[in-house]
Amino acid sequence: MQVDVEQLKKFENGLDPAHPEKSKVPARVLGYGEISTIFEIQAETTKNLACKRMPIFKTKDEVIEYEALYKDYNEVLEKDIGIKIPEWGFAWFVSDAGNIIAFDIQHKLTPESIGNRAIQILSPEGVHTLILLVLRDLLKVWKYNLANPDCAIGIDGQISNWSIVDFNAARLQLSAATKLLYFDTSTPLMKKDGVERLDPELFLRSAPSFLVWLIRWLFLKGVMTRYYDARLVATDLIANFYKEQRPELVPGLVQAANEFFAAEGASLGIKPLTEKEIKAYYKEDALIWVLFLAFRRFDRWLHKNILRKPYIYILPGYIKR
Numbered sequence: 001m002q003v004d005v006e007q008l009k010k011f012e013n014g015l016d017p018a019h020p021e022k023s024k025v026p027a028r029v030l031g032y033g034e035i036s037t038i039f040e041i042q043a044e045t046t047k048n049l050a051c052k053r054m055p056i057f058k059t060k061d062e063v064i065e066y067e068a069l070y071k072d073y074n075e076v077l078e079k080d081i082g083i084k085i086p087e088w089g090f091a092w093f094v095s096d097a098g099n100i101i102a103f104d105i106q107h108k109l110t111p112e113s114i115g116n117r118a119i120q121i122l123s124p125e126g127v128h129t130l131i132l133l134v135l136r137d138l139l140k141v142w143k144y145n146l147a148n149p150d151c152a153i154g155i156d157g158q159i160s161n162w163s164i165v166d167f168n169a170a171r172l173q174l175s176a177a178t179k180l181l182y183f184d185t186s187t188p189l190m191k192k193d194g195v196e197r198l199d200p201e202l203f204l205r206s207a208p209s210f211l212v213w214l215i216r217w218l219f220l221k222g223v224m225t226r227y228y229d230a231r232l233v234a235t236d237l238i239a240n241f242y243k244e245q246r247p248e249l250v251p252g253l254v255q256a257a258n259e260f261f262a263a264e265g266a267s268l269g270i271k272p273l274t275e276k277e278i279k280a281y282y283k284e285d286a287l288i289w290v291l292f293l294a295f296r297r298f299d300r301w302l303h304k305n306i307l308r309k310p311y312i313y314i315l316p317g318y319i320k321r
Contacts, residue, residue: 001089073188113167154189154227208299
């Protein structure tokens, strides 16, 4: 994808991280990640694009290495594994403030086609079909990893990371032939000779400095490795329905996943999931992210009121969990 780097620079140089809606270049927030924000920048060359801002790099070598990994990850997912992804691009530059800013860029998707929005309007049978479609795409990744353990791929299978191709909110019928797009490729977890290629320290940059040591010690390894574990990815996929306020669907989804792993996914040898463990998993995961966001807000306050330094990260508002 061709990328207008000058427009991205103009946007960044006029960005107010604390109030992005008041930035000099008009932009609309499409979504928030744990360390990134996705914008649609209202300019001729960037409208209808989802621009994920990643201000986590300290050196040019870091961003160049990440760009190569991002490219490899997208290509392996699409060409080697057979996961459909949106057309994508990448750009980076040094802002007027001296910060290295990178953008992962994709074509903007229809909001209603994205999984966490679609499950609010689909029937329970439609959600069941959607979960099976997701599991079938994930199975492609897991089979690839079994065949290629030294260059395995990690993937975050959450429902909010998938888009239904040609989704029509007025015609809510999914089938086994329905196609999905996977679009959360900005955390390119990928091994080479059995060693993780993505530097985990990059994703500690947005953490409050007083917590980095604790996160590194307690959580980092678990967060990085769980996306290679088929059972944990499936657990996270179903647990996400608590966050999306559809807890009544969880029992049926647990049954559907267990039936899938007993049939199509039997080669993985996955132990059956239980509703109890998925609920416990979600409670622990939600608590971690609630605390993490609270500490980041405190860190932003410290930067502004005590340290008198700019805070370059953008934080989401209230998240209902």
